[in-house]
Amino acid sequence: MDSNLTETKPLNGWRRHSPQPSLPEANGSVPIKKGLGFWRKMLAFSGPGYLIAVGYMDPGNWATDLAGGSRFGYTLLSVI
16 A cells, blocks of 8 residues: 555534535525325426426537437436
């Protein structure tokens, strides 16, 4: 073993709890009233999920998903 190696101490910067989120201008949540039914809650999350899905399924990802699916026997359920 090399005797020139020294052990470094870990930094505690990322392990401390921060009182505010890392990006306060981009951090947010969807308010949902209590006592609503299952479908109402599902619709509250579907809007942001739809936006993320549209941004994720660009033509490059679509082609990669189809190629990977055809190689390993999976099918693409839907494209928005």
